[in-house]
Amino acid sequence: MPLPAPATRPTSGTVPLSDKDFELLRRLVRGETGIALGPQKRLMLQARLNRRLRALGLTSFAQYLPRLTDGDHPEEQRAFINAVTTNKTDFFRERHHFAYLAERWAAARQAHALRGGSTRIRAWSAACSTGEEAYTLAMVLSEAGLAGPQWDARILASDINTDALAVAAAGAYPIERAAAVPPPLLTRYFLRRLDESTAVRARRSLRDLIRFRRINLAVWPWPFRSQFDLIFCRNALIYFDRPTQRQLLERLLAVLKPGGLLFLGHSESVFGLVDGLSHLGNTIYLYAGPHALGQVSR
Known part of the structure; x- marks a missing residue:
């Protein structure tokens, strides 16, 4: 972001x-x-x-x-x-968000699929910066068994900064940037660069889950038609004034499925800005549906 x-x-x-x-x-x-x-x-x-x-x-x-x-x-x-x-971003930043996905949300999705529910998962890492958040999300989905051939899982990762997106798309990081990745996951999902022993690169299997794209959150409508199960928009709202925060949240909810989850940064809140969200704790919000909202701001 x-x-x-x-x-x-x-x-x-x-x-x-x-x-x-x-x-x-x-x-x-x-x-x-x-x-x-x-x-x-x-x-x-x-x-x-x-x-x-x-x-x-x-x-x-x-x-x-x-x-x-x-x-x-x-x-x-x-x-x-x-x-x-x-x-500013890190792998597994605000680790409790990914713990919730791994320990609670993933099990619910697996159970839903076993009952004949959809195996399609769409996630958006909005303001993804240099990509660590998107790769973390891809690892969590993979570890939970939600990214295998029987699943249709895709992650959109976007940012306004083209320099940051170039780093993200390459998926290569100095080894110290990957220090927050648990060693078993680092071994499973990253390769040590042969030309540089101090750098790692995300494996193709991880990179293939993610599509990186330049998107300006301030320009509506956004250039996609997807509806998302998960939206990460962390540490972005804090740089906008109150009316812009409200407008951005309304637009995010317009592309979040009912029952989907919205993840914000640790110092961000939706209080007094939009309706239709239930606070699950630790800046994780469950979206009730569009009936709770007014018209999306243009």
Whole structure:
């Protein structure tokens, strides 16, 4: 998920960000991503975008801003979004979410299938960052026996940051990034890179469960028709203002099946934002169905 970086102090040679330019850039970030940058993020924005100025050989934000608005530089518009968003994630982050899936939800799905129910599972890792969340989910489904040939399991993993998605699609990580993966799972689902002993890569069987795609959560309608059994949208809401949080939640519920589960970050809540969700604990929510909701915000 896009995560504003900590503020840094200006250094020698830094192009200063004026009040006017900061306001223009802040509006651009909000318009393109939905992320609300407060005044405390000004130095962060200045530092991040100074890197873009240097990369382009520019000496002022007055030279840079037209590239973001003239429609002639789509590659720079994406580089801008990548520059002002960073990605914090880990394998098995908020482990209790995956424990719930493995210990309770998977058993219920197995029992449902034995009674003649559907063996189709669709999950969405929204704001997937560099992919660790999606690969963790794929491991959990595989370990629970829900990803075998008798099952139709697929994971959509999306993010707005194309640099992060490139890492995710490759599925290769420094070994220290995989430290949270239990050793038996690391052996079963990852290969040690032959060209680099300090890196691992997800096995093909794991990667084949996941489709990575660039999706901007702020742009509706989203480019798919799927209805999901599981949606992970963790540590995204905290970067939006209250109306945008409500709008995003309404849209997530529009693509979540009745009886599906929504997983949020540890500091996030749906309280006072949407109806139709039952809190199962530890930021896990069960969706009752569309009868509890109003019309989805456009």
